Amino acid sequence: MRVITGIARGHRLTAPEGMDVRPTSDKVKEGIFSAVQFELEGAYVLDLFAGSGQLGIEALSRGAKHAVFVDSSAKSIRCVNENLANTRLSKQAEVISRDSYDYIKLTAAEFDIIILDPPYRHGHIQKILPLAAKKLRSGGLIICEYECEAGVPEAPEGLVLRKTYKYGKINAAVFCSPVSEEDEE
Numbered sequence: 044m045r046v047i048t049g050i051a052r053g054h055r056l057t058a059p060e061g062m063d064v065r066p067t068s069d070k071v072k073e074g075i076f077s078a079v080q081f082e083l084e085g086a087y088v089l090d091l092f093a094g095s096g097q098l099g100i101e102a103l104s105r106g107a108k109h110a111v112f113v114d115s116s117a118k119s120i121r122c123v124n125e126n127l128a129n130t131r132l133s134k135q136a137e138v139i140s141r142d143s144y145d146y147i148k149l150t151a152a153e154f155d156i157i158i159l160d161p162p163y164r165h166g167h168i169q170k171i172l173p174l175a176a177k178k179l180r181s182g183g184l185i186i187c188e189y190e191c192e193a194g195v196p197e198a199p200e201g202l203v204l205r206k207t208y209k210y211g212k213i214n215a216a217v218f219c220s221p222v223s224e225e226d227e228e
Contacts, residue, residue, distance in 0.1 A: 044097060047073055049104030051130035058095040059118035067098060067160060067188060071210045075186055076101055078206060078217055079156065082184055083107050086155035089178070091143040091171065096123035098158045098186075103132045110135065111152070115142045147174045155180050160188040172218070173199035182222040188215050 044056045047069060067075075075098075076083070084106040090099030093112040096119075103110050110132075112123045120140045127133040139146060143161070157175045161167035168189050175185055176199045184205070187196055191214045198204045202218040 044095065045069070046097075046101055046104045046130060047076070049101070049106065051100065051104035051132060054130045056095055056097050056100065056126045056129070057122055058097075059116065059122045068210070068213070071188065071213050071215065072098065072101055074208050074210060075188070075215050075217075076105060078208065078215075079184055079186065080105065082156065087111075087153075087180075089113070089152075089154040089157045089175075091147065091157065091159055091175070092161040092167070093123050093138075094119050094160065096126050096138075098160060099123075099136070100126055100130055100132060102156065102158070103135050104130065107156070108135065109137070111154075112136060112138045113141055113143050113146045115140065144171060144174070147171060147178060150178060153178055153180045153183075155183045157183070157185045158188075159185060163190040163193070166193075168193065168196045172196055172202075176200070176202050176218075176220070179220045181220055183220045185218040186215065187218070188213060190214070 046054045086107045088102045088107045088110040090112045093114040099110040205217045205219045208215040
């Protein structure tokens with residue numbers, strides 16, 4: 044597992060040991076970030092269910108301004124901090140040890156890009172997507188990674204499904220929040 048491109052390109056990343064974390068393959072990561080490459084510059088990113096932090100770190104490496112990493116596992120939090128230090132991206136990041144549902148319900152922060160890559164086979168995407176939609180800035184994106192058996196998540200109110208991608212047994216969906224009329228002026 045490595046950072047694919049950007050300022051931290053080629054840096055190796057570690058993942059917590061055990062079955063709780065399922066690192067995203069380079070192929071899937073490249074596909075996801077190719078799809079959103081023009082929205083990354085200067086973005087505020089939220090990486091929920093962060094695991095190793097590789098998706099948020101990839102966003103920072105590709106030009107995101109700041110990323111918040113949230114995970115409830117102490118192993119994952121240690122790993123995210125280690126990976127941020129290794130890639131020299133710690134100053135652009137905030138790492139929070141907390142349940143992702145609690146965080147998204149209680150934070151006052153809003154984000155340009157929210158990454159959802161929760162544990163599979165628990166229905167997390169469909170449960171947390173409406174909560175995440177409320178924390179998305181106008182014109183923002185939510186990237187969801189999920190197992191193909193789960194089917195495409197339903198777009199919550201205020202979001203539009205922009206595109207879906209299939210990578211073997213892994214699917215990804217990108218939802219967008221339309222730009223409000225006030226933001227266009």
